[in-house]
Amino acid sequence: MAWYDEPLDEYLTFLRANRGLSPNTLRAYGADVAGCLHLLTLRGVGSLSDVTIDALRLWMAHESRSHARSSMARRTVAVRGFFRFCLDRGLIGADPAAGLMTPKIPSTLPAVLTEAQAARLMTSADRVADAATGETRKAGETDAGCDGHGRDGLGCVADDGAGNDGVGTDGDTDTPVALRDAAIMELLYATGIRVAELTGLDVDDVDFAQRTARVTGKGNKQRVVPFGAPAARALRRWLERGRPALLRDDTPALFLGVRGGRLGQRAARRTVHEEAARAGVPDISPHALRHSAATHMLNGGADLREVQEMLGHSSLATTQRYTHVSIEQLRGRYAQAFPRA
Template sequence: MDYRDELDAFVRYLRVNRGLSEHTVRAYDGDVADCLSMLADRGVHSLRDVGIDDLRVWMASRSRSHSRSSMARKVVSIRAFFAYLAEHGMIDADPASALKTPKIPSVLPAVLSERQARDLMDTVDRDAESDASTDAAGAVDPSGGSIDSGDGKRTVKGRSDHAVAPDHAAALDHAVALRDAAIVELLYATGIRVAELVSLDVADIDFSTHTVRVTGKGNKQRVVPFGVPAAKALAAWLEQGRPVVPHGRSGGVDSGRAGGSSADGGGIAGDAAFLGVRGARINQRVVRQVVHRSAARAGVPDISPHALRHSAATHMLDGGADLREVQEMLGHSSLQTTQRYTHVSIEQLIERYDQAFPRA
């Protein structure tokens, strides 16, 4: 079955007409190609020959090796593809219109308590203020080892391609600690996604209004406020830490950045708000490592950057923020997505009630 022309046209439609991010477009492309390849192997010769039973066979086959959430995404991709074909007259009828999306169990997001979040922020701030020899965020002790470069590479002190002088190595270690404190503080203060954080440029941060301009899913922009602690951590990194890091091009960064044409790591790393040790724009994997390491040092539950996003939303609602305000801050297109955090807040309220009320 020859389907590449139709799939290429669909991909262009997603990118140009719907303005989806490169990450999302690639997911659609891969899901549809997987389905059509399997149907071709089963003897389906034309897109016009595809029926609902063929699609259900594909679903049954893939469900054995994929989670419900993955299958739900794949079904959305297939339905969008065949709807596009039918709308543009490439097929007579849409066989996927009756294809049902698998039900996904509702799982409440993991969050830190306010005390745990405070302990985490205090820990990264202390690390940033401590001596440059602190092994913050992957920097090693003087006996040897390696520094996580932030762009997916590791540099062995004194034994890399570009040997680092001891005094500069110490300054670089301290710069990494400043960077990591700013990362953790900003993730919690704003609730932004990790892909949104790595795509930030210096020009996106406005210290006069304590806001950051974020490019989120679908290349949509929003402005998110941050508080004084995050502002101090950001200023320390940008003024004291970032100048220590050599600036280069960002060609090696993670390809999952939010946004438009720079999603594949293009652009000048010198514009990036957060850099790796080698000077490239920091990637998502290293940001996740920073958060995991910081949580371990603080003695709080192991969390991901997305859990900090969940925590920020929950704590805002606990503090009396309006649900729509939180929706705007997080960049949710649907209020239903934001409403998950009200359930977390209610659960925590019940738990505190049971612990504190004498007749609970």
């Protein structure tokens, strides 16, 4: 047993009880602090009182050789929090990490699909589900909620009458998985929820009458997010024709893996990458799909605070960094609103 195991366990217990952090975040914080203290141990540190700011800076220099700035920022926050906790508990007389600076993270944004690309991606997943269930759509037929010109105005792709929709289908796709993946893609884009929030959904969290989903986000905070008609259609098909075929135990999970248990985050991420490749759009992650949804909502005229509420951001500043409005939209609104435009 290492000399730091007991105070580290106390720190993680404190975070779990008072901060409501997710299991994944707690594991990351524990690994970050343990990695720091292990390296200090190798350099001769044997107790909390032996740790100095110089030793911590050496640790940062060592870690920064193999980790990105964003990763180092999280590690620094975890270590600073640990030593502040130790000071508050009287385990040390002074905080050696008080002067530890968090690395600045470049202000970069994830890739964003255009509205046409997003429509192509959603339609591709729906077409695969159609092919798997033997359903066909006539020329001009669109998903529920489309206006004939697009998926809620974003560009539906209709069958040309010969089974071609411009995105291709895979008739050999297993039907339950195809229905599940279509529902995953539709719900992620319709709501902008995180992949962890998606996989944490239960069947009872979905309200078809109101077209809303009750989502549990970071810090176990719950919010209600709306979804549109295409997502509702995909979810109904999954629940009626896909989920029962995969269900093994009496699990409440909305989305299931091929073995019948709750779908994992890794499998959900893989689904997004595979569907992007199939549709022929730029490779994106669920996070980038979330960012795309938020950007398209803002471009469509949604209020920034409405988007903040939907995404589950505690700070409006986070939403402002997370989303951007196209310059064309900005110019148009400027011309309409500013008296001297």
